[in-house]
Amino acid sequence: MAWRVTVDRGRCMGSGICTALAPELFTMDGERSHGPDGECEPDEALVDAADSCPAGAITVVEDGRVIGPGD
Numbered sequence: 001m002a003w004r005v006t007v008d009r010g011r012c013m014g015s016g017i018c019t020a021l022a023p024e025l026f027t028m029d030g031e032r033s034h035g036p037d038g039e040c041e042p043d044e045a046l047v048d049a050a051d052s053c054p055a056g057a058i059t060v061v062e063d064g065r066v067i068g069p070g071d
């Protein structure tokens with residue numbers, strides 16, 4: 001099942017943690033991160049990035065349920 005990832009660019013503080021953890025999935029666009037557009041293949045690195053984002057800017061959704069960041 002495909003996942004959907006969003007990066008809230010208004011919240012992103014440009015730490016670069018997500019791009020360091022998953023450089024194939026996130027890129028820096030100026031001071032802000034840019035993640036996969038639309039649906040993407042499941043990858044635990046996405047959840048790791050969501051869990052590690054200091055701004056809580058990354059959300060990972062599977063079938064309408066938020067799976068990242070976790071508890």
Ligand code: SF4
Nearest residue numbers: 012013015016018053
């Ligand atoms: S980890 Fe969060 S705050 Fe840091 S660049 Fe990625 S989205 Fe932005």
